[in-house]
Amino acid sequence: MFSGPYCKQLLLAATFGLATALPVPCVHAESPLQHNATQTLPRVLVLATGGTISGKKDTRSAIGYDAGGVSGQELAEGVPGLDKLANLKVEQIANIGSQDMNDDVWLRLANRIQKAFDQHEADGVVITHGTDTMEETAFFLSNVIHTANPVVLTGSMRPSTAISADGPANLYEAVEVATSPKAKGRGVMMVMNDTIHGARWASKTNTTEVQTFRSVNAAPIGYVDPASIRFIEAALPQHGPTLRAPEHAPLPRVEIIYAHSNMDAQQIDNAIRDGAKGIVLAGVGDGNTSRLAIEGLDRAVTQGLLVVRSTRTGSGFVNRNVEVSDDQHGFAVSYDLNPQKARILLQLLIANQQTSPAEVQQAFAYADSATGSPE
Structure with missing residues (x-):
């Protein structure tokens, strides 16, 4: 009227x-002002892959659960306030425990993320993921996604049905980081337990604690809570190798060989026989191993395999020509990369036909621009 x-x-x-x-x-x-405010919220694409954050309780034990029991859409709808942070679009890429993460899912993630940014569909991307292999997915994506826009992985250590589930807070803060202008140009990140980690440095360090992720050999790149985001330093240019994601799975076969006392070369010879293109040694100490194993690695190099020495210790740098003469044997070293990340980088280098010893070593020498070169 x-x-x-x-x-x-x-x-x-x-x-x-x-x-x-x-x-x-x-x-x-809904006044025109309110409508415009909604329209101008950042656009965030949430890609769900399953994991503990999507888990449901199982009766086999007091803390038993099955990963992937809740959809990404249900996760997002269960977090109060997400609609105030961003206009969300949720897509289910997979619904698996991250122990089953595989090359096919990685390639689907990489292609979807790159398309979303190239076609201006989203201002940021958040990936919900299990924690067991989250650092590997983050590192893979950091090498093949080419954008300044934020890509943030998050998950939880407790399933969605647990007392004090950590998933909702982690998802809220991941979206918060993905919408922040300060997050641009920082590469792929991981947000867990109020902490922002760079993909190169983050590693899972505990089986059950909510603060399981730590930035080994470095420091977190920032901290976040529902009211604030604090990055430690300004974003710096990224200088990593330019690699492309293969068009089809699987990635080239690279085996991780775990060094131990009384070690022979049987696992190494099996890798050669099984058609591996590369071997990453999870060596003792600074990437060392037994005389018999070194002889096996020499055979691998003779057969055309690429060999990278890493360490099983969990922290520290593996440098060239310390206890092992890498120049003489034709090995590369991983510097700060743990065996699982060294494997991914070697797979991508082989897929990109960067297989000369000099090219491989140079790719591993790259360090996060926030900390400088390891050499």
Whole structure:
């Protein structure tokens, strides 16, 4: 009946017989201002892959659960306030425990993320993921996604049905980081337990603790809570090798060989026989191993395999020509990369036909620009 900016004035006049009333604009269910505010929220694409964050309780033990029991859409709908941070679009890429993460899912993630940014579908991407191999997925994507826009992985150490589940807070803060202008140009990140980690440095360090992820050999790149985001340093240019994701799975076969006392070369010879293209040694100490194993690695090099020495210790750098003469044997070293990340980088280098010893070593020498070169 009444409309326009002074409908309250007319309504008061009609009701009480007043000649005038103070002009007060009408409040509609969604004013143009509210609509515009909604329209200008950042756009975040949430790609769900399953994991503990999507887990449901199982009766086999007091803390038993099955990963992947909840969809990404259900996860997002269960987190209060997400709709105030961003316009969300949720897509289910997979629904698996991250122990089953594989090359096919990695390639689907990489292609979907690159397409979303190339076609201006999203301002940021959040990936929900199991924690067991989250660092590997993050590192893979950091090498093949070419954008300044934020890509953030998150998960949880407790399933969605657990007491004090950590998933909702982690997902909220991951979206918060993905919408922040300060997150641009920082590469692929991981957000867990109020902490922001760079993909190169993050590693899972505990079986059950919610603070399981640590930035080994470095420091977290920032911290986040529902009210604030604090990056430690300004974003710096990324100088890593330019690699492309293969068009099809699987990636080239690279085996991780775990060094131990009384070690022979049987696992190495098996890798050669089984058609591996490369071997990463999870060596003792600074990437060392037994005399018999070194002889086996020499045979691998003779057969055309690439060999990279890493360490099983969990921290520290593996440098060239310390206890092992890498120049003489034709080996590369991983510097700060743990065996699982060294394997991924070697797979990508082989897929990109960067297989000369000099090219391989140079790719491993790259360090996160926030900390400088390891050499």
